[in-house]
Amino acid sequence: NAGVMQNPRHLVRRRGQEARLRCSPMKGHSHVYWYRQLPEEGLKFMVYLQKENIIDESGMPKERFSAEFPKEGPSILRIQQVVRGDSAAYFCASSNPWTSRTDTQYFGPGTRLTVL
Amino acid sequence: GQNIDQPTEMTATEGAIVQINCTYQTSGFNGLFWYQQHAGEAPTFLSYNVLDGLEEKGRFSSFLSRSKGYSYLLLKELQMKDSASYLCAVRSYTDKLIFGTGTRLQVFP
Numbered sequence: 001n002a003g004v005m006q007n008p009r010h011l012v013r014r015r016g017q018e019a020r021l022r023c024s025p026m027k028g029h030s031h032v033y034w035y036r037q038l039p040e041e042g043l044k045f046m047v048y049l050q051k052e053n054i055i056d057e058s059g060m061p062k063e064r065f066s067a068e069f070p071k072e073g074p075s076i077l078r079i080q081q082v083v084r085g086d087s088a089a090y091f092c093a094s095s096n097p098w099t100s101r102t103d104t105q106y107f108g109p110g111t112r113l114t115v116l
Numbered sequence: 117g118q119n120i121d122q123p124t125e126m127t128a129t130e131g132a133i134v135q136i137n138c139t140y141q142t143s144g145f146n147g148l149f150w151y152q153q154h155a156g157e158a159p160t161f162l163s164y165n166v167l168d169g170l171e172e173k174g175r176f177s178s179f180l181s182r183s184k185g186y187s188y189l190l191l192k193e194l195q196m197k198d199s200a201s202y203l204c205a206v207r208s209y210t211d212k213l214i215f216g217t218g219t220r221l222q223v224f225p
Binding site: 004041042048055058059091093097102104106108109 | 149157161166212213214218
């Protein structure tokens with residue numbers, strides 16, 4: 001009965017490199033959300049996806065960031081040409097509104113990205 | 117606009133009761149969640165309110181007043197392990213969660 005899985009747990013990149021963050025939702029969950037948490041700040045919504053569809057990307061920066069949730073495999077958050085300001089904890093959450101009265105989002109352990 | 121306010125820090129003594137308040141002004145409301153987050157870890161779900169009133173769950177209770185844009189989380193019989201950040205989040209009509217900055221609770225012996 002695995003929960004939400006994220007990998008890697010820690011990722012170090014140099015400025016200008018690409019970062020790929022992966023999220024496998026809880027078994028039976030079809031909705032995935034990505035949030036970013038900067039040091040000493042609250043969680044900020046980035047994007048909401050269902051299989052093969054982006055539902056809401058209103059929190060995604062306009063450039064360098066993209067997300068996908070393919071029919072098979074994990075959801076991927078991709079950051080191109082990383083800058084120091086991208087250093088943060090990135091959390092993925094999943095839910096299943098069809099089986100949960102509350103449609104609660106359950107969070108993964110996060111990926112801590114450090115940009116040198 | 118979207119605005120969720122919680123106190124930044126609170127302290128309490130082991131065995132005591134503490135109430136963490138949250139006020140919100142959001143353009144849509146589809147439920148309010150409380151999460152607990154220990155340092156360096158994932159937020160874990162504590163409670164959910166969508167109708168006015170009190171929801172009780174063991175040592176934790178959560179209250180909601182939609183007309184006042186107000187919620188609180190009540191923690192009873194505090195234990196040292198309750199030292200953590202407590203996050204108030206409003207769900208929008210598009211299902212995204214809007215979080216406050218969190219309340220860091222320190223429990224002392």
